[in-house]
Amino acid sequence: MSPAVFSHGDLRLYLLALLAESPQHGYGIIQALTDRTGGTYTPSAGTIYPRLAKLEEDGLVTKTVDGRTTIYAITDAGRAELAAREADLEGIEAGLTDSVRLIANEVRQNVQEAMRSLRADLAAAAREDRSGAPSTSYREASARADERIAGREELRRADALINAFRAQVRTDLRTHVARGETLPxxxxxxxxxxxxxxxxxxxxxxxxxxxx
Known part of the structure; x- marks a missing residue:
């Protein structure tokens, strides 16, 4: 699952910002997003191309076909929208930095937890082997290990939900203040x-x- 880096609608604006730097083909856009998130977010073609098609439909980008490669470029209308939403983009970039940091920490913690669990399972198996414990003990240990794995998966899902909520709220708040509005x-x-x-x-x- 791709981490929840971009809130709803933010990816569209970020794509415009990438294309404002230089024209790109689809794979180049995906690679740029991967690079800028430190490898924590790699969108699928099914995520990127429909958004590019919608941007083209709205007149914000154009595409030209060069052999087998399709190059996307921002239009004047796209640059105008980008300029009009500069405050939104600043909020997105701030939220992106925070989200990437959280995701990196989450990945590191998950790896550490998996290693601890693996060491615990290996130690339990070694004790059973030395003591000649019946096979039912192994099955029970295996079932507990499966439960721990399922629990870690649910924990990752909960973390993703929390991170998505945090990113959305932070983006909304920062964008609101960046526009010069007061925050009661x-x-x-x-x-x-x-x-x-x-x-x-x-x-x-x-x-x-x-x-x-």
Missing amino acids: AKVVSDLETALDSAAHAVTRALAALRAH
């Missing part, structure tokens, strides 16, 4: 209340599971 304290207080409520709900749900 009530908005931040309401956000704090909502986050506290969500955190308490998760804590209660986990406590209920441990009680069973």
Whole structure:
């Protein structure tokens, strides 16, 4: 799964920014996104080409075919939209930096957790081998290992949801302020209340599971 780096609609604007630097073919755009996110985000062709087609339909980019290669270039209308949404782009780039840092940390933590789990499973198997434990013990250990793997997958999914939410809110807030608007304290207080409520709900749900 590609990490949740770009919030809804942000990738479209970022594609315009890439094409404003120089015309590109589809693979070059995908590679540029991979490079700029430190390899943490590599969009599929099914993600990029429909957005390029929509940009072309809107008159913001053009395409020319050179042999087997299709080159995309930004139009004057595309540059005008990019200039009009400069504040939005600044918010996207700030959020992108934060998201990439979070994803890199997540990947590093997942690798460390997987290594710890693997070492624990190997140690358990070695103890069983030395003690001559019955095969049922191995099956139980295997089942527990499967549960841990499934749990890590769900944890990654939860992390992705949290990161996507964080990126969206940060982008919205930064874009709002970058446009010269004020940010009322009530908005931040309401956000704090909502986050506290969500955190308490998760804590209660986990406590209920441990009680069973």
